[in-house]
Amino acid sequence: MAEAPITRRRFLTYLLGVTGAVGLGGLAAPIVRYAYPVAHTQVEPRQFVANLSELTPLGEAVEFDYLERPAGLILLEDGTPKALSRVCTHFGCIVGWQPEDLIWFCPCHAGMFSPTGEVVGGPPPAPLPEFNVIVEGDKIYVEGLV
Ligand code: FES
Secondary structure, eight states: OOOOOOOHHHHHHHHHHHHHHHHHHHHHHHHHHHHSOOSOSSOOOOEEEEEGGGOOBTOOOEEEEETTEEEEEEEOTTSOEEEEEOBOTTTOOBOEEETTTTEEEETTTTEEEOTTSOEEESSOOSOOOEEEEEEETTEEEEEEEO
């Protein structure tokens, strides 16, 4: 028995159904993601940075990468470790700690940040992002952004 030929109406109805299903799927995905956000899609591992006993307050910084992001750690004047992103909040250049001036300095447009990352000069619009610091005995770790 021969199959009935596909009529233009039937073909267009089928095409409309497939297009509608794809379109609804495309609309539904962001709505579902909004309604059920994933709390932490990126794992923020604990990473060893330095030994506390090897650092001096407001001395040299320990430069490291955290999740491929340039970061730096210094000891503040009171001996508290502070870990900051070294990505300038202006246009993303890499800042460096200058212990003689007690600033994180951005060479691109002379942006300046305090030891705790606040903007103290130049064009950066925001402080340097800060990492969670964990001290266990003599070991200093970072684990995610504050
Ligand atoms: S990129 Fe740092 S001050 Fe412009």
